[in-house]
Amino acid sequence: MSTSTDPDLPPERRKQTHALPLESQGATKKSSEVFLCPVAQTDIPHLAQMYMKAYRGMEEYGEATTDQALLYLQGLQRHCSHSFFKAVIHGNTAGFIVCDPDWYEPGQKKVLEIHELVVDPDHQGYGLGGLFMRFARAMGRKHGRTAVSLWAGEGNHRAISWYTLKHGFEPGRRDGIWIHFQSSIQPMGWQ
Numbered sequence: 058m059s060t061s062t063d064p065d066l067p068p069e070r071r072k073q074t075h076a077l078p079l080e081s082q083g084a085t086k087k088s089s090e091v092f093l094c095p096v097a098q099t100d101i102p103h104l105a106q107m108y109m110k111a112y113r114g115m116e117e118y119g120e121a122t123t124d125q126a127l128l129y130l131q132g133l134q135r136h137c138s139h140s141f142f143k144a145v146i147h148g149n150t151a152g153f154i155v156c157d158p159d160w161y162e163p164g165q166k167k168v169l170e171i172h173e174l175v176v177d178p179d180h181q182g183y184g185l186g187g188l189f190m191r192f193a194r195a196m197g198r199k200h201g202r203t204a205v206s207l208w209a210g211e212g213n214h215r216a217i218s219w220y221t222l223k224h225g226f227e228p229g230r231r232d233g234i235w236i237h238f239q240s241s242i243q244p245m246g247w248q
């Protein structure tokens with residue numbers, strides 16, 4: 058990841074162009090440049106629509122309406138304005154991530170918490186989720202965190218297997234229909 062993508066840089070620098078190559082994963086998928094940009098308030102309505110599209114069929118774990126998704130994302134932006142990023146590919150927003158690098162987990166040191174991670178269904182399977190995951194880990198590492206954590210709905214089997222099989226997350230405690238997952242953040246240069 059280019060250092061210019063560092064989420065802790067001042068907003069003006071963060072707005073500078075930085076491109077990340079999205080790996081080509083098959084003969085029919087071309088590699089693309091992805092720009093990670095801080096989310097502005099004006100982005101939220103579009104992101105709310107994307108959120109509803111991504112959670113279609115899993116409404117139990119999302120929001121009931123686009124208006125509620127809008128309120129939810131506005132609330133996240135108020136709390137995580139420095140760690141709410143969208144991915145832009147060929148001028149189109151393709152996904153977003155909302156993190157909190159100062160999250161307290163009971164009985165632990167602070168962790169990097171992923172509050173929300175969404176890839177537009179039209180862009181899923183091209184490595185963008187993995188790119189967001191690397192970005193989140195880098196943000197956690199920058200803040201001295203040794204773990205990344207998140208909650209997932211128990212029936213969100215696709216995301217859960219993606220987190221556990223692909224990204225090394227382990228399930229922990231439960232809260233109703235929600236399961237907490239955590240994965241370690243290795244120091245830079247760790248093999």
Ligand SMILES: CC(C)(COP(=O)(O)OP(=O)(O)OC[C@H]1O[C@@H](n2cnc3c(N)ncnc32)[C@H](O)[C@@H]1OP(=O)(O)O)[C@@H](O)C(=O)NCCC(=O)NCCS
Nearest residue numbers: 111175176181182183184185186187209215216218219222
């Ligand atoms: C979960 C989500 C973020 C993943 O994003 P994505 O961009 O599709 O993920 P990627 O393209 O990076 O993943 C592709 C890789 O994961 C692997 N993979 C995909 N689905 C998988 C699964 N269910 N289990 C294990 N591995 C999986 C692929 O084989 C591929 O591996 P490779 O890189 O070695 O070829 C996306 O599906 C999404 O937005 N879902 C809807 C919203 C949601 O559920 N968010 C999480 C809330 S907790």
